[in-house]
Every structure is written in C-alpha cells, then in structure tokens.
Amino acid sequence: MSETEIPSNGGRAAGAGILLEDVTKRFPGQEKPAVGGLTMEIPQGSIVMLVGPSGCGKTTTLKMINRLIEPTSGRIILNGEDVTGIDGDQLRRGIGYVIQAGGLFPHMTVAANIAVVPKMLNWDKERIRSRVDELLELVSLDPALYRDRYPKELSGGQQQRVGVARALAADPPVLLMDEPFGAVDPITRQRLQDELLHIQSELHKTIVCVTHDFDEAVKLGDWIAIFDEGAQLVQYDSPERILASPANEFVENFIGSGAGLKQLTLTRVNEVDLVMPVTASVGDLTSDTLSRLQGAGEQNAVVLDERGRPIQWLSRRQLSRLDRHTDAVDPRLPVIGNQATLNDALDTMLVSSTGAALVTGPRESFLGMVTVQTVMEAITAANDAAQQGSSSAPVGINSGMIQRAGDPVPVQDVAGTGAPQ
Structure with a gap:
C-alpha cells in the first residue's frame, strides 16, 4: 500500500477500526x-455517537479523524496505519x-453531486453511472426520477439522502457524520435514521456521528461517547x-428526565416477532381479499404495489x-422501518385506527405488522436482558485516566499503556 492510500479491503470496503491516540x-x-x-x-x-x-x-x-482539522499532537490510526503523515486530500x-x-x-445535478469523488479517483463514466444508480436505490430514491434533478428541487430529507449517497460513492470504510439530521422535521428525521440503519445493516461501515440529540444517540449508536468541555x-x-x-451526575443531567422511557429506544422492530396480516396486490379482485379476510x-x-411496498390498509x-x-x-399509512x-x-400506533403499524425493510418492502401487545412483551424481555449486561466497552482515555463501562480507573491499573486491550 502506498503512503497516500487509506486502508481498504478491496472490492467492497468493510469498516475500518480507528484509534485516536x-x-x-x-x-x-x-x-x-x-x-x-x-x-x-x-x-x-460499529456506529459510535x-x-x-x-x-x-x-x-x-x-x-480530526479526516484531518479537516489537524491535531496539534497525537496520532490517528486507521486500520492499523498512522494517517497523520499522509496527504490530507x-x-x-x-x-x-x-x-x-x-x-x-x-449548481450540480444529483448524479453529479454523488459522482464528485469517483471522478477525482478517475473512474470511467459507465462505472460512475452504475454507482450513482446503485446508491440512489440504496437511499430509496428512484434513479429515473432523481438522477437529473438539482438540489433545489428536492425536499430537505431527500437532500440529506443524496448527501449520504455522495459520502458512500467511493465505498469508503469510514463514514463521518456531523449533525446529519439536525435540520429536518421530526418525522423526516426518524425516517432518515431508519434509512441509515438499513444502510449500515447492508454495508457494515465504521460510522462516527456527532449529535446533540441523546435520543438519536441511543437509537443509532452501538456505543455512545459523552464528552464534557x-x-x-x-x-x-x-x-x-x-x-x-450513568457514570456521574453530569451524565445523569445530560440524559435528562424520562430515562425509563428512553429504554424503549433500546429495542428495534427487527428484534420482535411480526404478525403477517392478509395481503393483496394491485389489480386483485377485492372479493377474493374479502373471502380471505373472513x-x-x-x-x-x-x-x-408491484415492488412489494404497502400502499393501502383497507377495512x-x-x-x-x-x-x-x-x-x-394512502399518505396516512402507519408505516415504520424494521x-x-x-x-x-x-x-406510530397512536395515530393508527387499527392499533398497529406496518413494518417495511430494505427498499421499503413489506415485512409484517407490529402490535401493541408485541411491543409490551418485547419491553419486558429487553429489561430482563439489560440486567445481564453486555460486552466490554471500547477504551477511552483523557489526561492519564482510562475508562471502561463508565468506571474510571488509573491508566497504570490497566496492562500496558492504556491502548485497547
């Protein structure tokens, strides 16, 4: 590997481990x-918030991870290689x-925006076009409809999806996100968060994300780093x-009230058993559907619809x-991602007359239905699991202190110099 290349797995790049030292x-x-x-x-x-x-x-x-800001001192190690000395661009x-x-x-179309880095890397036109269409599909935007549009013709949520597609264009192992969903409304934010989790389930990148929203950190993060000044x-x-x-009063105050309710964000819909209702396809006779309902x-x-996406929920x-x-x-359809x-x-269930919600997976395909009863059973199971703990936390050090699982101990009490064990 040359001194100006970042680590890569070749072909489809997997996530890369990062160490700020x-x-x-x-x-x-x-x-x-x-x-x-x-x-x-x-x-x-992993996703680190x-x-x-x-x-x-x-x-x-x-x-500092991508050296938009150069560190005054220290090392940044990406996939085992110190990148502080290579070309920043x-x-x-x-x-x-x-x-x-x-x-x-x-001033650039959606396709041209996504293609910025591949063009810098001298990809050929056909490879770029194929990659643009692949990424638009990945972020649930129809290439035929959105490829040639300009940003001003998109909603805020659509612009953010294109921004994610552009960041993934050259298949990087690491994705950095700075308040990515802070400028959109709450409903769109939820959908974008779900879309990011769908993308991560397919690509397994290493994602580092800054947010002021602790609920968002709980929903998205495999690990959460809470900083003070x-x-x-x-x-x-x-x-x-x-x-x-919580490690101390500072963390308690940052989490805020309602910590019990925040526990609801610890379990995702794809972890519970879904109910499969009666389904029908566009063009089917409703008399056949009524017979199956009975x-x-x-x-x-x-x-x-023809792509297996829910479009109506009829009595x-x-x-x-x-x-x-x-x-x-039906624009009011109570749909959530898995x-x-x-x-x-x-x-979502609170606004549904049926007391349930329809669940979709990648490409918005229909997976089943989640009910209030299912959620209540899952909450009980999640609380039981939380009492049993989870895997060891990553290492974090400041000013001669090392922290694991919220319990600071002196560096000298850990084998070696405090590097990840």
Missing part, C-alpha cells in the same frame, strides 16, 4: 485545549463525510449501560365498495 488540539489564543489528550478506540463496523454540550470538542474530534477522498442539510453543490470523555459505553448506570377472522388487508367495509385493488397510495425503535413504533 493521545490526540490534542489547541487553537491559537485559547488557554485550554479544545481536545485534551484523547485516546479513543472506535471499533470496526459523540454527544455532549455545545463547545465540548466533539465536532473538533470528528474533523487523499485521506479525505477515502473517508465519507456528511454534514447538516447535505451540503450539496446547488475539552473533549473529556466522561462515559463511553453501550446505550443500555449508560441509561442503566377465513382468517381479520378485519383489514394490506395492499402491496372490510372499504373493500366492499371496490371491485379491484387500485394503485392509489430498524425503527419500539418507541417509534408506539408513536
């Missing part, structure tokens, strides 16, 4: 460092970067253990008024 950043004119002596292990293929109050150094930490071409509101170039790592652990055992003892049927009374199923889409949390599911 005794990293410090001092800005001119500031008495205290923005980041002080941080050593932090980011496990390969950086949270903390404004000005605590989490965005500075993020930007070359490094950044191999690390995906997503900012708030997408950061798209307004100067990027002092107060607690670095799984969402389950942070909610169950035989199953059910009151409602889900209508699927027996509604079906009796029709001859065949149409392709009309990567959504139980908290999301309950929110």
Whole structure:
C-alpha cells in the first residue's frame, strides 16, 4: 500500500477500526485545549455517537479523524496505519463525510453531486453511472426520477439522502457524520435514521456521528461517547449501560428526565416477532381479499404495489365498495422501518385506527405488522436482558485516566499503556 492510500479491503470496503491516540488540539489564543489528550478506540463496523454540550470538542474530534482539522499532537490510526503523515486530500477522498442539510453543490445535478469523488479517483463514466444508480436505490430514491434533478428541487430529507449517497460513492470504510439530521422535521428525521440503519445493516461501515440529540444517540449508536468541555470523555459505553448506570451526575443531567422511557429506544422492530396480516396486490379482485379476510377472522388487508411496498390498509367495509385493488397510495399509512425503535413504533400506533403499524425493510418492502401487545412483551424481555449486561466497552482515555463501562480507573491499573486491550 502506498503512503497516500487509506486502508481498504478491496472490492467492497468493510469498516475500518480507528484509534485516536493521545490526540490534542489547541487553537491559537485559547488557554485550554479544545481536545485534551484523547485516546479513543472506535471499533470496526460499529456506529459510535459523540454527544455532549455545545463547545465540548466533539465536532473538533470528528474533523480530526479526516484531518479537516489537524491535531496539534497525537496520532490517528486507521486500520492499523498512522494517517497523520499522509496527504490530507487523499485521506479525505477515502473517508465519507456528511454534514447538516447535505451540503450539496446547488449548481450540480444529483448524479453529479454523488459522482464528485469517483471522478477525482478517475473512474470511467459507465462505472460512475452504475454507482450513482446503485446508491440512489440504496437511499430509496428512484434513479429515473432523481438522477437529473438539482438540489433545489428536492425536499430537505431527500437532500440529506443524496448527501449520504455522495459520502458512500467511493465505498469508503469510514463514514463521518456531523449533525446529519439536525435540520429536518421530526418525522423526516426518524425516517432518515431508519434509512441509515438499513444502510449500515447492508454495508457494515465504521460510522462516527456527532449529535446533540441523546435520543438519536441511543437509537443509532452501538456505543455512545459523552464528552464534557475539552473533549473529556466522561462515559463511553453501550446505550443500555449508560441509561442503566450513568457514570456521574453530569451524565445523569445530560440524559435528562424520562430515562425509563428512553429504554424503549433500546429495542428495534427487527428484534420482535411480526404478525403477517392478509395481503393483496394491485389489480386483485377485492372479493377474493374479502373471502380471505373472513377465513382468517381479520378485519383489514394490506395492499402491496408491484415492488412489494404497502400502499393501502383497507377495512372490510372499504373493500366492499371496490371491485379491484387500485394503485392509489394512502399518505396516512402507519408505516415504520424494521430498524425503527419500539418507541417509534408506539408513536406510530397512536395515530393508527387499527392499533398497529406496518413494518417495511430494505427498499421499503413489506415485512409484517407490529402490535401493541408485541411491543409490551418485547419491553419486558429487553429489561430482563439489560440486567445481564453486555460486552466490554471500547477504551477511552483523557489526561492519564482510562475508562471502561463508565468506571474510571488509573491508566497504570490497566496492562500496558492504556491502548485497547
């Protein structure tokens, strides 16, 4: 590997492990460092959420990984190789970067925006076109409809999806995200979060994400790093253990009230058993659907389009008024992704007249139905599992202290120098 290449698995790049080793950043004119002596292990293929109050150094930490901000001292190790000495531009071409509101170039089409890095890497036109279409499909945007549009013709959520596609264009092992969903409405934010989890389930990248939203950190993160001023790592652990055992009063205050309710975000819909209702396809006779509903003892049927996506949820009374199923889409359909949390599911159920929600998977394909009873049973199971603990947390160090699972101990009490064990 040349000195200007970032690590890659060749073909489809898997996530890369990252280690910030005794990293410090001092800005001119500031008495205290923005980041002080941080050593932090980011496990390969995981989502690590950086949270903390404004000005605590989490965005500075993020930007030092791809050296948009150069560290004053310390090393950044990517997949076992120190990248602090290689060309910064070359490094950044191999690390995906997503900012708030997408950061798209307004004078370029969606396809041209996504193709920026592949063009820099001298990909041929056919490979670029194929990759653009593949990524638009991945973020649930029809290439035929969106490839030639400009950013101003997209909604905020669509722009953010394109921003994610652009960050993934050259298949980087690492994806950095700086408040990626902070500029969209709550409903769109939930959908974008679900989409990111779907993408991660397929690609297994290493994702580092800055957020001010602790609920978002719990929903998305495999691990959560809570920073205080100067990027002092107060607690670095799984969402389950942070909610169950906050390291100190600072963490308790940051989590805020309602920690019990936040437990609902610890279990995702894909972890519970779904109920399969009666389904029908566009063009089917409604009389056939009514017969199947009667035989199953059910009151409602889900209508699927030609791609297996739910578009209607009709009662027996509604079906009796029709001859065949149409392709009309009900915009009020209570749909959630299978990567959504139980908290999301309950929110969706509250506005559903059926007291349940329809669940979709990758490419919005229909998977089944989740009910209130299913959620309540899963909550009980999740609480039991949380009491049994989980795997060891990654290592985080500041100023001569090392932290595992929310319990600071002196570095000298750990074998070696505090590097990941």
